[in-house]
Amino acid sequence: MAEVRPDEISAILRKQLSGFESEADIYDVGTVLQVGDGIARVYGLSQVMMSELVEFPNDVFGMVLNLDEDSVGCVLFGESRLIKEGDTVKRTKRVASMPVGEEMLGRVITPLGVPIDGKGGITTNKFLPIERKALGVIQRAPVKEPLQTGIAAIDSMIPIGRGQRELIIGDRQTGKTAVAIDAIINQKYTHTEEAKTLGIDPVFCIYVAVGQKGSTVAQVVAKLEENGAMDYTTVISATAAEPAPLQFIAPYSGATLGEFFRDNGKHALVVYDDLSKQAVAYRELSLLLRRPPGREAYPGDVFYLHSRLLERASKLSEDLGGGSLTALPIIETQQGDVSAYIPTNVISITDGQIYLESSLFNSGVRPAINVGISVSRVGGNAQIKAMKKVAGSLKLDLAQYRALEAFAKFGSDLDTHTQKTLAKGARLVELLKQGQYVPIQVEKQVVAIYLGTNGYLDNIDIADVKRYEKEVLEFIEMKYKQVFDVIKKEKQLSDASIELIKKAADEFAVVFK
Amino acid sequence: MSQYKVSIRYSSALFETAIYKKLFEVISEDVKFILKVFHSSKQLVSVMDSPVIKGQLKLSIIDEIFKDKINIETLYFLRFVIKKGRENYFINIFEKYLDLMDEHLGIVNVDVKTAFKFDDNQSKVLTENLGQKLNKQIRLNYSIDETIIGGFIAKIGDTVHDASVKHQLELLKKKFLEGGATLN
Numbered sequence: 001m002a003e004v005r006p007d008e009i010s011a012i013l014r015k016q017l018s019g020f021e022s023e024a025d026i027y028d029v030g031t032v033l034q035v036g037d038g039i040a041r042v043y044g045l046s047q048v049m050m051s052e053l054v055e056f057p058n059d060v061f062g063m064v065l066n067l068d069e070d071s072v073g074c075v076l077f078g079e080s081r082l083i084k085e086g087d088t089v090k091r092t093k094r095v096a097s098m099p100v101g102e103e104m105l106g107r108v109i110t111p112l113g114v115p116i117d118g119k120g121g122i123t124t125n126k127f128l129p130i131e132r133k134a135l136g137v138i139q140r141a142p143v144k145e146p147l148q149t150g151i152a153a154i155d156s157m158i159p160i161g162r163g164q165r166e167l168i169i170g171d172r173q174t175g176k177t178a179v180a181i182d183a184i185i186n187q188k189y190t191h192t193e194e195a196k197t198l199g200i201d202p203v204f205c206i207y208v209a210v211g212q213k214g215s216t217v218a219q220v221v222a223k224l225e226e227n228g229a230m231d232y233t234t235v236i237s238a239t240a241a242e243p244a245p246l247q248f249i250a251p252y253s254g255a256t257l258g259e260f261f262r263d264n265g266k267h268a269l270v271v272y273d274d275l276s277k278q279a280v281a282y283r284e285l286s287l288l289l290r291r292p293p294g295r296e297a298y299p300g301d302v303f304y305l306h307s308r309l310l311e312r313a314s315k316l317s318e319d320l321g322g323g324s325l326t327a328l329p330i331i332e333t334q335q336g337d338v339s340a341y342i343p344t345n346v347i348s349i350t351d352g353q354i355y356l357e358s359s360l361f362n363s364g365v366r367p368a369i370n371v372g373i374s375v376s377r378v379g380g381n382a383q384i385k386a387m388k389k390v391a392g393s394l395k396l397d398l399a400q401y402r403a404l405e406a407f408a409k410f411g412s413d414l415d416t417h418t419q420k421t422l423a424k425g426a427r428l429v430e431l432l433k434q435g436q437y438v439p440i441q442v443e444k445q446v447v448a449i450y451l452g453t454n455g456y457l458d459n460i461d462i463a464d465v466k467r468y469e470k471e472v473l474e475f476i477e478m479k480y481k482q483v484f485d486v487i488k489k490e491k492q493l494s495d496a497s498i499e500l501i502k503k504a505a506d507e508f509a510v511v512f513k
Numbered sequence: 514m515s516q517y518k519v520s521i522r523y524s525s526a527l528f529e530t531a532i533y534k535k536l537f538e539v540i541s542e543d544v545k546f547i548l549k550v551f552h553s554s555k556q557l558v559s560v561m562d563s564p565v566i567k568g569q570l571k572l573s574i575i576d577e578i579f580k581d582k583i584n585i586e587t588l589y590f591l592r593f594v595i596k597k598g599r600e601n602y603f604i605n606i607f608e609k610y611l612d613l614m615d616e617h618l619g620i621v622n623v624d625v626k627t628a629f630k631f632d633d634n635q636s637k638v639l640t641e642n643l644g645q646k647l648n649k650q651i652r653l654n655y656s657i658d659e660t661i662i663g664g665f666i667a668k669i670g671d672t673v674h675d676a677s678v679k680h681q682l683e684l685l686k687k688k689f690l691e692g693g694a695t696l697n
Contacts, residue, residue, distance in 0.1 A: 024676035025684070029668070044671045070517040 028091040032056070033071060035083045038243045039288045042072045042089050051131050053097075055090040058082040061112075062089075063096045063245060066289050073289045075245035077112065095131065098253050099124040100260035105204065108221055108235045111250040116237065117221075128260060130252045134311035141317040143351075146382040147203065147269065147326050150186030150439020151179060151367055153432040156391040156449055157398075158354055158374045161382025162203070162267050163315025163324035167346055169331045169338065170356030174368050176330045178436050179354065180207070180271040181220060182367075183328065185227045186439035187269060198488060203326075204261045205233040206270040208254035211247050211277030214239045227437055240277075247281035255312045258325040262314070265321030270313070274330035275306060279342045296341045303345050310349050352376035366433060371395075372402055386446045386493035393453040394428065401425020420458070427457040430465040443487040444473050447501055450493070456505045460512075468512060475508045476501070520602050524609035527590050528617075536586055541614050543587040548607045550578065561600045571595050620650045624668040626658045628677075631665075643667065 030044030040062060048054065054062045054074055060082050066073025076083070098113035101124030108117035111130070115122050143161035160166045160183075168176045187203040189195055195202070207224075209217045217237045224230045234257060238250035251272045261268035272278070279302055286299035294300050306329075313327035331346050336357065338347065347353055352375045361368035383391070400421050407414060408422050431452045434440065440448075448469050451457060460468050476483055483500050487493060531540040551558055560566055560574065575591050594600055615622065623643060625631075631639065636653060644651045647669065658666075663678035 024674050025680060026672060026674050028671050029673050030671060046671045 030054075030072065030089045032083060032085055032087045032089060035076075035080055035085060035087075037288050038076050038080050038245060039285065040074045040076055040080070040083060040089070042074055043070070045072050045089060045091060048072055048091055049095060051095050053092045053094060055092055056083050057087050061092075063249070065285070066291075075248075075285050075289075076243065077245055078243075094127075095129045096249065097127045097129045098256055100126050100128050100257050104234045104257060105232055106230050106234070108217075108237055110242075111236055111238050111246050111253040113253070126260070128256050130249055130256050131308075132256060132259065132312065134308065135314050135316070139314075139317055139320055141315050141322070143315050143324075143378045143382050145201075145267075145315075145324070146379075146384060146442075147183075147267075148186055148189075148439075148442050149179070149183040150441070151182055151369075151434060152440055152445045152448065153367060153369045153371060153434070154179070154354060155383075155442060155445055156387060156432075157371050157395055158352065158369070158376045159379035159383040159387070159391075160326065160328075160376060161315075161379045162326050163313065164352070164376070164378055164382070165310045165313045165327040165329065165350040166376060166379070167329050167331060167350040167353040168356065169333060169343060169347070169353050170368070171333055171336055171358045174356035174358050174361050175366060175436075176332070176356055177216075177220070177273055179356070179367055179369075180273060180328050180330060181223060182437065182439055183269065184224065184233055184271065185229045185437060187232065188227070188229055189439075189441065190267075191232055201267050202232065203267045203269050204258075205229070206236060206254045206257050206268065207233060208236045208238075208250050208270065208272050210238055210250050210272065210274060211240050211281060212273065214241065223437065244281040244284040247278060248285060251275065251278055251309050255309060255325070255327075258327075259312060262316060262323035262325040263321070265316075265323045267324045267326075269326045269328065272309070272327065272329040274332050275309075275346060276332045276342050279305065298341060302342070303349075306342075306346050307349050310346075351378045364433070365429060366436075369432075371398060371432075384442065384487075384491040386487050386491060387442060387449075389493050390446055390449045390453060394449050397421075397424055397428055397453055401428065424452075424455070424458055426462055427460070427465050428452050430462050431457065431469060433466065441484075443484040446487055446493060447476060447483065448473065450498070450501055451505055456509070471512065472505065472508050475511075476504045479507075480504045516602065516605060519599060520605035520609045523594060523599065523602065523606045524613060527587075527606070527610055528613045530586065530590070532617075534586060536584060537617075539584045540587050541610075543583040544607050544610050544614075546583065547579070547587070547591075548604070548611075551604055551607075558604070561603055568595055568598065568600075571600055615652075618650070620652055621647055621669055622652050622654060624654050624656065626656050626661060626666040626668075626677075628657070628659055628661050628663050628665075630657060631655070639665070639667075643669075 028045060028047055030042040032040050033043045034041040040056070045054065048064050050064060050067060052064045054064060056062055056076070060076055060078035062074035062076045064072055064074050098111070099122065103122050103124050107115050107119065107122060109115050143163045145162040147160045147162045147164070148155055149160060154160065168179055170176050184205040184207060187205055190200050191202045207220065209220070217235065217239060221230070221235055224233055236250055236254050238247040254270045254272060258268040258270040279298060282302065282305055283298050287293060287297065291299045310327055310329060313325045315324040316322055329346060329350065331343050333343055334340065338344065354374045355370040356368045357370045358368070360370060401424070404418055404422055407418065431448060451472065457465055457468065480500050483497050483504070486497050527540065531537045561571060572592060572595050575595065579588055579591065594603065594606065625639065640651045640653055661677035661679040664676040666677050667674040
């Protein structure tokens, strides 16, 4: 039997404890005056910084949010019942920060960087403050690379570029999260060898769940795992059960993690799901901190709350590595009212918005994107040339269709030209329908839209459009694979490719039934 | 909240007047005297706090108690405070004044907590060391707390110099838990 000598043990103990200092420790303290509802008012702490982490007894941490003349207002990240009046509060001398690093990928963490997925601790060697100032003008570059969402309606008409902030807005149950999740899943392609040879940089994803049900978050994680998207994704979760301060800082932690990738010359996509709940959490703590309420009882700086968050999304200049942080904030509207306080604020901050409508959703148009009022203000520059070419006529056709849609019920009483426009529009709408978790590669989108806008669908039954699309793409994949390869490589739709597509479509028309 | 703001305004007014009129020592003595009077008579405090008693009556009470015992400037100040209806803040105002006075004289109040009573020699060494470190005069306020086991805890303003055995043990515990422990 192996033996351990007592002097060996003491040697080990001595070695382990050798770094332990026994000098007087100097720290700053304050006293809790009042505690309750997740807020503590502290007397003392005279040197404390704004948004500094402070340590309460029982390992509860708090963050300073109010600096008053004679007291300090802190929000608590733990349970307030563990803290009593008169307790001592210690400064930590660091502003609220979180660990960042590639080790975070594939994990589910709290806004403070603590893993909650039961896969063990995360060791990173870098800490970054949760609240950081957004970059200035000099450090930025215009958005020019595309961020493919894999959703044809978005990639063609509301294109998103890397470094853009595109709002996803809509009522409950319209598929807002689904759009964001699809975008994350579609980034899987950017991590393949093929993408590498084509010069497409990988996009790392962060999904921030604010104020959602724990079960919803678990479902999202499961879906991401199922689709192999968790390998390059971090989920930051502050569920409805967490205290309001955690829900309030969650999007900022997401931005911090995204900035880590961006600042290292990589690309990141962060989804804030959703910011209306964050605003509600912030309203809660503002009111508890006795800040004066304003419109809809939100505090005066609720605009700044979102603007400083979304301003952190950016495309870096080449000198700084050319990384990017794309933000997809989500806002839930009530009964389609986009003129409420928070929706108008966020609409004005972002570079465009994707409107999802329940009426479209219920009539079977999924994703339920209203392309008429959805816009992307900067994404156009980021679209590949091939897509730009076909998307122009798609937009026009759909706009004409919408203008005439009201007359559709007159049916055969209409002149042939109108009937034609209506038929084409209906087929294009059908073409843009897409299932959940089935992103389409951009080259396939280009070919499908080309066929749609050039009348190849006109003789096909509306019910058969999706089948036709699927089969014709398979047909081209099999027989004329070079079409896709050329679009992928050159990002152009050359005349030669067009000829090939036409030829393939004609050939396919004969066999399709 | 307002208590702090009000008392700091009045006390700094009195303090600045004292410096300006070169009556610092006299007024400081007066303030100490007035505080002693207030602390010795609970009735006087309740009279001043009472909103029922009219200001005029309070004025004559103050006059009768303090006239000829304190400097005329201090008396004017007392009258002024009553006229402004802030007489319920008297104690706060004068306590704040003492803080300002200490700051002016370069005296620092240090709360020292020890596990057992320090003898004269020990406290002398502590005072000297702290004085050297802070470059100020030190006024020690002792208290005894056996739970700190050994050593001492000196609190200067909001800064704590913790050399207690209890704190060392806590640090040691934290070190042992390192890696396993997380925020919250």
